[in-house]
Amino acid sequence: MLPRLVQYLVSSLLYPQARKLGFLDMGMGIEMRSHKLRRFWQPHFELCREFQRKWLGHATDASRVSANDAALMVLGAGHLYDADLDFLAQRFPNIALVDANPVVRSIWRRAQRNSQRSTSISMHTGDVSGLLEHWNNRLTAQLAAAGTQHERWENALRDVRDAAVIPAESKNILGRFAEGRPLSVLSLNLLSQIPLVWQHNIEKKLEKRFGKQWLCAHEQEWLEAFFPGARLLVDQHFADLAALNPESILLLTDVQYAYYKWPQKVWPSGSIEAPFKWDARSGWTIGSEPAPITRTQAPSCEVLSALYGLDLENAEVRKELLPDYSTKAAETWLWHILPFGAEGQTRGIIHRVCAFLFTRNAV
Ligand SMILES: C[S@@+](CC[C@H](N)C(=O)[O-])C[C@H]1O[C@@H](n2cnc3c(N)ncnc32)[C@H](O)[C@@H]1O
Helix, strand or coil: CHHHHHHHHHHHHHCHHHHHCCHHHHHHHHHHHHHHCHHHHHHHHHHHHHHHHHHHHHHCCHHHCCCCCCCEEEECCCCCCCCCHHHHHHHCCEEEEEECCHHHHHHHHHHHHHCCCCCEEEEEECCCCCCHHHHHHHHHHHHHCCCCHHHHHHHHHHHHHHCCCCCCCCCCHHHHHCCCCCCEEEEECCCCHHHHHHHHHHHHHHHHHHCHHHHHHCHHHHHHHHHHHHHHHHHHHHHHHHHHCCCEEEEEEEEEEEEEECCCCCCCCCCCCCCEEEECCCEEEECCCCCCCCHHHCCEEEEEECCCCCCCCCHHHHHHHCCCEEEEEEEEEEEEEECCCCCCCCCEEEEEEEEEEEEECCC
């Protein structure tokens, strides 16, 4: 724990902007939980890698890539837990890794050193939305303005709500991270995290200015103000992917969060299986239980959209988001990300993940 804490403090000094925007906290949380909850996270990581092996190789003809072009761009590469870098390096002559957390660059360098392949790996640190720093600075300035508590609150909420304006200039924001046009893009468990970082920033700032009690009492209000900006970040990711115009896009993302509760602590902590399962016909249902569950012990479950209402599993919706692409493969699975009681908390969390392969239509 101590080395991690020291590493966090050093990183905060080295990368104040990434700390301010919440990317260091997110990275440290992922690293800690991926170790502590390894047994629960590993099946998800393996399914992500398998989807890459199954679809990324077939979707593209990497031999056609010129040495100067980015062959594959990996967005949200992070700690590379869910990437099969060895396989990707076999397929692509060069790979651009992208993440907003600068700390992971040392992991990327190590992976490059250990790689048997001649693949060149370029490393890019930055926010893929290109919006968060601006939104963050604007809210900071707004909260520093004079006024009564009520005025400041209303102005802050207006500011958060107004963030949801599509930038007038159409910019190829992801183009910053690559030379030329990438043949393939892998968006790796990133999409749902973009608005999540913005949400944490808003929460932290509002709590600092108005206090925890005020924030709890007005939770519904600020979450409603946050919603349109969150959705814009999700929609914008597809517009940014389309602007890059690669031949294929592999997108892996959470689509739903299921929060479950047990009335009593009956869930054996050793069990990996999630207490809820999902299938397209019945939706969420109670899964196979490790112990007989009586009526009074049955868990309850609240399911939320991880993409702020965007129904990515609807083919028509995908067509609207990426009109020049067809969906060639789609899979879904559950990720028991935080088992009930694992951190002493009173609810468990299961993510439903979807993976899609999109290929560009022939012209
Ligand atoms: C849930 S993790 C995905 C797992 C990651 N591939 C790994 O193995 O660590 C989300 C990753 O997206 C990155 N991320 C989140 N929001 C981002 C943004 N706006 N721009 C760039 N990267 C972002 C985080 O830093 C994190 O590494």
